[in-house]
Amino acid sequence: MGLRVDPTYRQRRFGVEVRRLREAAGLTVSEAAQVLGMRQPHVSNVEAGRTSLSAERLQKLAQALSGTYTYPVDALLALGRESGKGWWSDYHATLGANHLDLAELEAGAVALHSYELLLVPGLLQTFEYATAVHSSGFSPAVNDVRETAVEFRMQRQRVLTGDQPPRLHAIIHEAALRVLYGGRAVMRDQLLRLIEASRLPNVTIQVISLEDEGRSAFSHPFMLIEPDVVELGTVLIDQLGKAQYLDDRQSVAEYGQSFARLSELALPPVDADAVPEARTAKDSLGLIQHILYPLL
The missing domain is CATH 3.30.870 (Endonuclease; Chain A)
Known part of the structure; x- marks a missing residue:
């Protein structure tokens, strides 16, 4: 799948929330790429809203959070699935x-x-x-x-x-x-x-x-x-x-x-x-x- 040239606000918001999730886990972009089994540029494109992230990888990122921090992963998944269509x-x-x-x-x-x-x-x-x-x-x-x-x-x-x-x-x-x-x-x-x-x-x-x-x-x-x-x-x-x-x-x-x-x-x-x-x-x-x- 090619990269989005002009992502919608919700698609950009999905990327912003992925970045917040990564930062809450205390991971750099490079470290997140290793956790997710992805290349670093791919993670950067996700956070810019130019591409999405699979549910499996999003769950992996959420699992890197400390036990004291909770995040609405299911809602974020829905945000990523539903963006851009209507x-x-x-x-x-x-x-x-x-x-x-x-x-x-x-x-x-x-x-x-x-x-x-x-x-x-x-x-x-x-x-x-x-x-x-x-x-x-x-x-x-x-x-x-x-x-x-x-x-x-x-x-x-x-x-x-x-x-x-x-x-x-x-x-x-x-x-x-x-x-x-x-x-x-x-x-x-x-x-x-x-x-x-x-x-x-x-x-x-x-x-x-x-x-x-x-x-x-x-x-x-x-x-x-x-x-x-x-x-x-x-x-x-x-x-x-x-x-x-x-x-x-x-x-x-x-x-x-x-x-x-x-x-x-x-x-x-x-x-x-x-x-x-x-x-x-x-x-x-x-x-x-x-x-x-x-x-x-």
């Missing part, structure tokens, strides 16, 4: 790695924790809203593939209603709900879409109110993507259309704590089926409806 592969020739890597991560997640300041999360956008957002892009390259990018975003949303869908917990700042991307009618339908999406059993939506004094918003949007094993989680930070992935244990833990604090600051989740008289305090649904009524 419906998103059809878009490889037209969209960049940012799009494909995100769809692949979402497909392998059990939970998605999304925080947005100025946009509705992509997994909850209507077609018209997504089109308006992409039309506002500053990069000519974005305009060249606008229709394909919007189509791709709509395809991504199927993860929420497929077999064994991930849990989506979205926290949206009120500011994002007041920016009229596409005009009043588009934003009205988008707000209605949020209420509709909240009825899915795996979707939780909260709003942070502008009126909450002393409750400043987090400085930038992010999404915490959690697979079956927490240690293999990833934080996605999207700035000016460029994705940054953080996968070290400390960053994942810190962003998880930040999301938990944001959830405490936000209004209670949207409950579209709650009768008005049952609501005794300000909540996310009430705020969305307050913004929605002038648009009707």
Whole structure:
């Protein structure tokens, strides 16, 4: 099998985790090659995500660990097996790695924790809203593939209603709900879409109110993507259309704590089926409806 020229994020992540496993075992690349019965360049290519590693060899590497250190070897094996394959592969020739890597991560997640300041999360956008957002892009390259990018975003949303869908917990700042991307009618339908999406059993939506004094918003949007094993989680930070992935244990833990604090600051989740008289305090649904009524 030839070496991968352009490995996906998950393939690169597999290599990173193999390196972490090797380092936890206290082995140099040369020593790991001897343990695994491989040449040193092969080990280096594995750690760069350019090729994979068999289950037998991965188990050999794990056996070199000390008894006080545990590692999710089975989850790492699954990561290596599943990387790079899926419906998103059809878009490889037209969209960049940012799009494909995100769809692949979402497909392998059990939970998605999304925080947005100025946009509705992509997994909850209507077609018209997504089109308006992409039309506002500053990069000519974005305009060249606008229709394909919007189509791709709509395809991504199927993860929420497929077999064994991930849990989506979205926290949206009120500011994002007041920016009229596409005009009043588009934003009205988008707000209605949020209420509709909240009825899915795996979707939780909260709003942070502008009126909450002393409750400043987090400085930038992010999404915490959690697979079956927490240690293999990833934080996605999207700035000016460029994705940054953080996968070290400390960053994942810190962003998880930040999301938990944001959830405490936000209004209670949207409950579209709650009768008005049952609501005794300000909540996310009430705020969305307050913004929605002038648009009707």
